[in-house]
Amino acid sequence: MTTTRTMPDPAAVGERAAEILNLIKGDEAYGRLSDSSKKYVDCWATFTGYPVVAQWNLEADKAALFDEAMKALSLKAAVHGLTGDESTAELLISLPVDEMTHAVLAQHNLVTALQVRIGVLLPHMTDLEEFGWEPGDYTSQCYAAAGWGNMPDRYWIGTVEARRRLAFLDQAYANVGIKGLGREHDFTFADTGGTLVAV
Template sequence: MTTTVRMPAAEAVGRRAAQILDMMREHPGWERLNGSSMRYSTCWATFTGYPTVAQWSLERDAAPLLVEAVRVLALKAAVFELTGGDEEAAELLVPAPVDEMVHAVLAQFTLMSQMQADLGVIFPHATELEDFGYTSGCITDDYYTAAGWGVPPARYWLDAAEVDRRLAILNAHYGSVGIGRGGRSHDLTFSPDGSPQLAAV
């Protein structure tokens, strides 16, 4: 993140983020938000975020990742508010697995819009400003800890260098079955009987 704005103090962000998260939990749409965010799991499984978690399992990891995602949304909302609406400042460094769950939550557009209106809070997210350069000990961690949530769980809060290392391993495996560019292309054809086959080179 390259912002020209002076980032707000950790104590202020942490205090406000904790308040925002409490408000979200008290909102009548909270349970629906949790359920809806995980309901269409087959739609938001990807090649480059969730699979970087060791021994990734949707059934085991979806709920804890959802906890991290709503915390991130509260932190980003607090920074956005405390900087007078600066989207760049609010686009905090977040690891890929957590960011993917943030997308799953924000996909509940109607509910999130209603929650924003009811709470008087904006949950900013600008894809063009995303930077996956998260490293432990950065300002995001300071904000997270100041909110009273302890230390971000290392299982999901992976440093960018470790994500890159794991992606290289994953891409080698993907490539062996014809899947390229982190799942953004493949060399598979589909035969009339429905079986996938590698295209002839």
């Protein structure tokens, strides 16, 4: 459900987000957070986040995607710091970037300690997430105001295009027996003597 909120000025958000990202990168545990988040994708990845990236390759893409996730989290933290409102801070971001933020935030001990050290909350609540990022929107304006240059369109995929790619993926998954974008299958995992069968 979309509600109307008063959003802080993108210039103020961008300036604060750039400061937050510098604090994060300067933290003693930043290297470990980066390494751990990139390893986490081996343990958990959805069928709908990373795979919307064209010719997705975990090893080739994870470093750049981690950088984009840290920028997104810094923007969200800046909005939260300026408003004190977690709902307002739940900015629209693209699916692959959102998935990497989950991988970062799953590093619970590191993130908790980092937040305490830098005095900044990195907010994220799944129940407040909305799927709707588009180029040029509020998040994009804040990103530009932070001085980070252009959002890489490899990872910042607008909603209309993401939905088209999701429909493609849904059909591709269905062709191998995976339904509902990875939410269901009929595999029994029966021992068939080494032969793969769907049911």
